[in-house]
């Protein structure tokens with residue numbers, strides 16, 4: 001998953017200081033409201049997630065076809081340090097090991113994705129089915145079930161078969177709808193007797209915007225102002241078609257559920273007394289989560305998207321809106337195609353109104369007429385875009401409840417990364433992130449939001465798209481420089497395990513103990529890692545890189561500040 005986007009960072013105007021280096025940062029300063037002690041409803045499902053390209057490796061093994069990510073990552077200059085997912089965590093060969101990690105955590109579910117080109121090398125079902133690829137997922141599903149772990153399976157986690165990109169232009173082409181439907185039908189046929197939770201798409205926002213608008217992700221197209229809207233249009237149709245296929249052909253027999261996983265940051269008005277800011281914040285969320293959720297729940301795009309993109313297209317002298325339209329038949333076909341809604345959520349932005357005149361530079365971002373800001377006091381331990389703002393999570397969940405008729409929700413992604421230089425297994429900032437975000441989710445459930453499960457993003461450190469291996473989201477640390485890719489538990493493993501076994505936060509005394517105990521165990525894990533001869537190298541990296549990076553941060557901040565002051569003048 002990751003809704004990562006460099007160009008979003010460039011829209012963030014506020015000066016961001018290098019706070020992550022400050023070890024004694026006060027995490028509690030930004031708390032809105034107090035901690036809520038209590039437990040989750042009985043049967044609440046706890047899990048962790050991954051995706052095929054990010055963890056499997058074995059990119060060209062056993063008859064797998066190439067995906068757009070294989071091709072994209074092999075191009076120089078696209079990925080941090082020119083890294084690739086060719087071997088990644090070697091998850092393809094470590095199914096048993098990884099399931100034992102899940103057992104250790106006592107997970108109720110595991111969310112993973114099926115690589116389309118691993119089972120259909122050209123992407124097209126009538127060309128060739130790769131039985132070895134099918135067997136890999138068969139074995140994994142069986143082993144999960146033997147261990148009483150429910151599989152939640154994503155059909156599209158960004159790895160489109162390369163041939164479909166080359167021949168048709170990928171998601172720019174309506175023909176993807178039928179090819180994806182054939183692939184999904186095959187998955188229902190072969191795995192659906194055992195898999196009861198299907199997610200059609202993971203974070204289509206990212207596919208559309210980063211794949212076809214900014215080009216930071218595969219296939220790397222920069223079709224500004226049109227590419228994302230067209231890709232999204234076809235993805236929504238493909239989702240609806242697959243839901244109908246399941247509904248008419250498989251539901252009776254298999255009795256499963258089909259949903260979609262949407263990602264969305266929360267947008268909070270900068271000035272809650274300013275109507276323009278309130279409307280801008282609403283637009284931010286509508287252009288993000290609402291872009292996909294509104295058609296799926298109500299049949300059409302959010303009115304505000306139709307208005308803004310339509311008006312700007314007219315100002316550009318275009319004959320029709322850059323936002324495609326659904327026919328009335330399509331609207332009723334798409335509406336209601338969601339048995340449960342997957343939510344991926346990581347962070348929050350402050351939003352203010354900002355006009356962008358339409359013209360040649362028009363993009364998805366400028367269509368929204370807003371600026372994103374962050375509070376420099378928000379903790380930012382890892383990715384530059386990922387600030388810890390727990391209260392935004394509760395607001396987003398409540399937004400989903402009121403806007404879309406209180407649907408059944410599975411949180412399909414939530415977590416925080418650390419920068420490459422942190423090889424520390426004592427990840428107390430991640431513990432704090434989980435504690436606060438999960439607590440806000442608990443409050444949302446008390447508000448009446450219908451959340452049925454929660455998925456930590458992610459089980460393992462893994463290939464983080466254009467960031468390569470420089471960002472680590474895992475509960476388990478993976479040593480990528482060692483050919484065997486050994487996994488080491490971070491302290492957050494112990495902490496999450498206790499949340500799971502207590503099904504929440506029983507009382508203050510106990511919860512305070514958890515953190516202490518988790519930190520105790522992590523120092524012994526650290527010793528384990530220290531036994532590895534590579535560690536001396538890691539320490540060196542920390543000693544040299546940390547001060548260098550911080551100096552750089554301070555310099556950059558100064559430049560930003562000057563830039564900002566110049567703009568103000």
Ligand SMILES: *[C@@H]1O[C@H](CO)[C@@H](O)[C@H](O)[C@H]1NC(C)=O
Nearest residue numbers: 075076077078080081082083
């Ligand atoms: C990545 O590849 C490009 C193009 O060949 C090269 O200029 C760049 O130095 C490479 N980066 C690293 C870190 O190797």
Ligand SMILES: *[C@@H]1O[C@H](CO)[C@@H](O)[C@H](O)[C@H]1NC(C)=O
Nearest residue numbers: 167168169170172173174175
């Ligand atoms: C979609 O694919 C077909 C078949 O290759 C092609 O004729 C058509 O031009 C494509 N459409 C777009 C929008 O790329």
